[in-house]
Amino acid sequence: MTGAATWIAYVGPFRFPWGEPGSRRVLGLAQSMAAAGRDVVVVSGESGPTTPVTVSAASGAGTLRHVGAGERPPAGASMVSKAVQLVVRLGERTVRWLDEQPTRPECVVVYGGGAQYMARVGRWCRRNGVALVADVVEWYAPHQMPGGALGPPHLSAKLALRHHYPRCQGIIAISSLLERHYRARGCRVLLVPPTLDVFEVKPGGRAVTTQAGPLDVVYFGTPGRKDLLTPIIRATDAVSRSTPVILSVYGPSAEQVRDLVGGAHLPSSVRVPGRVPQQDVEDIVRNADFSVLVRPSERFTHAGFPTKFVESLACGTPVIANLTSDIGRYLQDGRQGFVCADHSSAELERVLRRAAMLPRPQQEEMREAARATAESSFDYRRYAQPVAGFLDSLRGRR
Template sequence: MNIFYTGAFRYPNLDAAGKRVQTIVTCLSPEHNITIGGWEKNNNNNEPNHISFDILDRRNKNSLLRIINFITKGLKIIPYIIRNKHKYDCYILYNPPYLFSHVMYLFCMCTKKKLVLDNTEWYESEHLIGGRYGLAAIENRLRMKYIYKKIKNKIVISNFLYNFYNEHENTIIVPPLSYTTEIKKKPHTELNLIYAGSPGKKDKVNSIIDIILNLSTDNKNKIKLHLVGFTLGDFLKSHVSYNEKKLLFIEHVIFYGRLPMHDVYKLYEKMDYLIFFRENKRYAVAGFPSKFVEALSFSLPIISNSIGDIKDYLPKVGIIYNPGENDPNELIKTALMCKNKFDKDIDQLFHSHFSIDANKCKLLNFIENIK
């Protein structure tokens, strides 16, 4: 089958969305011809079946143009799709905007083409620009509750989304996937924790800092926290109250700012745990943190609260810690004692649930049965 895979991602690995598409393409490409239409700027990766459409990273100072671009995002691809309709039998759309989804739905109805949705998130309305009643929140509700439900074939990332679409037979769960990584041993005696990402309103980085602030002096001296994706200045700008506390934690925290992914992976090899926390809200239970799977691919256990689908895997591959409820000193004691005890369970879980090989047949069978 000839497939065109497009949507709000930066291919091949410029963001978590691009990495997801890359791994799904790896699963499908042995039996199908796939063209990737990324929404990133042209990144010159020289892949013959990859087209960059330069949609996501455009910035407009004019507020009216920003609104128009938001509503019409993705529509610039439609002329390409119409011109090349003879090339493709199926279209896979990754988290597409509402209007683009609707146009593609009508196009596929008229041309008798197959349409697949790859859905990995359901935004929290208050996290979007304009808040609960803003244009972005309205668009979010329309896409999730109306047009996405019309698409018969779905790849979803979580049990929450699977249950939301439960009236549709041809829906499968595909979590974030990753490639097997060669693991290096970590001989150090101190405890190295890492958070890597762009926290925004999703990850509660201040809860990680609070662990440091509430440790005994002895335990503080046993730990080093590595924060990747933002600087100290970025953190203090979004968490103003921590300005007066920074002298209490800065000695034990390294802020790296933004790093290329290959540098983040080098850091993973030296770490003992990945740490992150999320609120028990829809965005967290509807999604699945790709950093969880990346950590497992490096045999890196996780410290997190038990939210969404990851509750099915903790504490087998890490430690459950609920900020504000559990004792941070007990956390550090347990983490030091157990940091080399998770390797076998991590290896088994990664290869049975989150590897390419574990999901290839499921995805190929799904594509064979699309309606």
């Protein structure tokens, strides 16, 4: 499989590389490790490939490969079989894969999986003298998980966050809230926000003027558990009665959006193309005037960090958002987009009217600032040396 003298296993029951939002986090961080000269094998939850294959989206002195450990149940599996694999046996196949390697990795980085997965991988690392690092990107609220507060997924995630992650030799945190939390627990922590290959993203799009047609605003993602789509729709509808504006919603179906707003019909200013392939999202965002993202001010929204915010800036598309997580570090009102004071529809209405009146020169400046911020703050190369230094600091901390 892999016989490199020093290498890193980045493991978890996720899909890779574009199966779910979390895999974009894995890809960006793995690219930083490879750029710093590490040989990285991403061990995902899929059933294949059965031997590591090179991932083309890597640059630097190291290598980036991907293999599937088969942790995720097959699509046709029964409910009982899925429950046994995800609740009882999760992590067994990853550990088996690690045991099969001719050399032990320098460290194992874990993304997701919950308590059972962390317990198995943690035991393997302790037994083999391998450093264990947790890539922590969420602090889940009960309503985000199937079964609520007493459901197995929430209990597993809570146990991992509070017990297993602090026992790791290192923590890579996606937000300053998580960084502060684990530093207070005495953990060695590195803060790395969502990253991607910014220079592979082509910026562009059109600059809006009040005479150039309606303001083109885009939302993409999955509303309900984090994002608030209803106030965005209500604000768009209110603004559209006097100012041309179109909101395009990508991700949920029209029926799901109607259920969210509680009406039989959506406003004419709202379009719902539905789900599109991940590779099409970039073009959609690039050609919009603004992307929009609002979330409630809760611990779980401040602990995570929306990848869609990073993707929008990389496309050169300014963002309309309220300040959750660390967004305020990168979004200055009137520079990379507009800041909403809160997530109310009244505040969104005020900001949308302001965006619709933006003169062309200022719109172009805003697009340039958005892209510049992505290049300086979210490109994976920016974190290659900090990640390398962090991993070096873990030697001897088994």
